[in-house]
Amino acid sequence: MRKVIKTTNAPRPLGVYSQAVVSGDFVFVAGQAAVNPETNQMELGDIRSETERTLKNIQAILTAAGSSFDDVVRFGVFLADLNDFAAMNEVFQKYFPGEPPARTTVGVQLPKIKIEIDCVARLSSAK
Numbered sequence: 001m002r003k004v005i006k007t008t009n010a011p012r013p014l015g016v017y018s019q020a021v022v023s024g025d026f027v028f029v030a031g032q033a034a035v036n037p038e039t040n041q042m043e044l045g046d047i048r049s050e051t052e053r054t055l056k057n058i059q060a061i062l063t064a065a066g067s068s069f070d071d072v073v074r075f076g077v078f079l080a081d082l083n084d085f086a087a088m089n090e091v092f093q094k095y096f097p098g099e100p101p102a103r104t105t106v107g108v109q110l111p112k113i114k115i116e117i118d119c120v121a122r123l124s125s126a127k
Helices: 047-065 082-095
Strands: 002-005 020-023 026-032 072-079 101-109 115-122
Touching: 002 047, 020 047, 026 047, 026 072, 047 082, 047 115, 072 082, 082 101
Parallel strands: 072 101
Antiparallel strands: 002 020, 020 026, 026 115, 072 115
16 A cells, blocks of 8 residues: 655645655655745744754644654654754654654755654554
């Protein structure tokens, strides 16, 4: 099974990709950034605000796919500045105070934005 996920509650793709794809019992969310889904414009700010907006976008996509943050098994975090790691981590801790998913964080060159995040989650019905 392969199903493309589309929701107006998250930013529209700016290229040839889907917001997410469900395959089997998993949903694969494409890299998301601090983009307002209503205007499809970037919400640039400090790392905390960009991380918060990005996670809200991912949460909307997961909901549309039939999943949630409770079902995330892996995050990939891409930071424009690795000095932002501690502040980004503080925001993640609010969303995952207990047993967080696996996560990889790397420093990369990003256009204007400070952070991009992708993830893999199980479908809630697959529990």
